[in-house]
Amino acid sequence: MGYQDEWLLLEAEDDIDEVEHRQPTEEFLFYQAVTKGDVKAVKENCEKERFLDSEGVGTLSRNPITNLKYHFVITTAMITRLCKQKGMELEQAFRMSDFYIQRLDDVHTVQGIRNLHDEMVLDYTDKMRKIYGSDTNSRHICVCKEYIYSHLKERITIEDLADELGVSASYLSRLFKKETGDSVSAYIRRQKIEMAKNLLQYSEYSIIDIANRLSFSSQSHFIQQFREYVGITPKKYRDLNHMIQWDIET
Structure with missing residues (x-):
C-alpha cells in the first residue's frame, strides 16, 4: 500500500482523532512582532511558553522531542524569510538560520529546545529592531516610533510621547x-x-472589535478613517483579502 492509499484510509476512519488547528492570527501576529523588532511582545510570547503549547498544533512526529524539533525548524524558516523581506540582509538571515538549526542537533530535551527557540526568536527580533532604528531619524523620533508601535491598542497623544521623552509637546x-x-x-x-x-x-x-481593540472612538470613526487611508471600507477590504496566502517568498 502506498502512502497516498494509507492517507485516504486514515481520513475515512470515523474514529480518527480530529485536531482543530489554531487559527493563523496569533501565529501571524507573533511573526510580525519579530519582523517589526518588537522585543517586548516577543518576550511576552516566550514567557507564556506558547511554543510548547501543543493545543491546535499539528503532530509532525510521534516522538515528542522530534515533533518539537520539526516545529522549531518550521518557525526558523518562516522567520528567516519574513525578516529577509523586511530588510535583513539575505546572507545574515540564512546564516542565522543555519546556526540555530545546527545547534538543534545537540539539544535533546523539551526545555532545551524551548530555550533555544526563545534565544533564536529574540536574536532575530533584536536585529530587526536595530534595522528599523538605523534610519536617518534622531533618537527622539526613533523612541517615538517604538513607543507608538508598542501602544497601538491605546489612545496615544502627543503629550504621552512628550512625557515619555521628557520634552515639550510643541x-x-x-x-x-x-x-x-x-x-x-x-x-x-x-x-x-x-x-x-x-x-x-x-x-x-x-x-467593531477591531475598532475597539485599536481604541478608535467609535466603529463609524474607524470606518471613516480606514476608507480615507485605504480607499475602501473595512468590510470590502476583508472581502477581498481575508485569509489570502501570506506574502512569503519561495
Missing part, C-alpha cells in the same frame, strides 16, 4: 514633522490602520 511636534514629513497624529493613525488591515485579513475579529 518641540516634539515640530521635530516629528520635520524628520518624518507627517504629523504625530497622522503617523499614529496610519500605524493603527496598518494593524487593522492585518486583523481584517488574518483574524476573525468583527469590525
Whole structure:
C-alpha cells in the first residue's frame, strides 16, 4: 500500500482523532512582532511558553522531542524569510538560520529546545529592531516610533510621547514633522490602520472589535478613517483579502 492509499484510509476512519488547528492570527501576529523588532511582545510570547503549547498544533512526529524539533525548524524558516523581506540582509538571515538549526542537533530535551527557540526568536527580533532604528531619524523620533508601535491598542497623544521623552509637546511636534514629513497624529493613525488591515485579513475579529481593540472612538470613526487611508471600507477590504496566502517568498 502506498502512502497516498494509507492517507485516504486514515481520513475515512470515523474514529480518527480530529485536531482543530489554531487559527493563523496569533501565529501571524507573533511573526510580525519579530519582523517589526518588537522585543517586548516577543518576550511576552516566550514567557507564556506558547511554543510548547501543543493545543491546535499539528503532530509532525510521534516522538515528542522530534515533533518539537520539526516545529522549531518550521518557525526558523518562516522567520528567516519574513525578516529577509523586511530588510535583513539575505546572507545574515540564512546564516542565522543555519546556526540555530545546527545547534538543534545537540539539544535533546523539551526545555532545551524551548530555550533555544526563545534565544533564536529574540536574536532575530533584536536585529530587526536595530534595522528599523538605523534610519536617518534622531533618537527622539526613533523612541517615538517604538513607543507608538508598542501602544497601538491605546489612545496615544502627543503629550504621552512628550512625557515619555521628557520634552515639550510643541518641540516634539515640530521635530516629528520635520524628520518624518507627517504629523504625530497622522503617523499614529496610519500605524493603527496598518494593524487593522492585518486583523481584517488574518483574524476573525468583527469590525467593531477591531475598532475597539485599536481604541478608535467609535466603529463609524474607524470606518471613516480606514476608507480615507485605504480607499475602501473595512468590510470590502476583508472581502477581498481575508485569509489570502501570506506574502512569503519561495
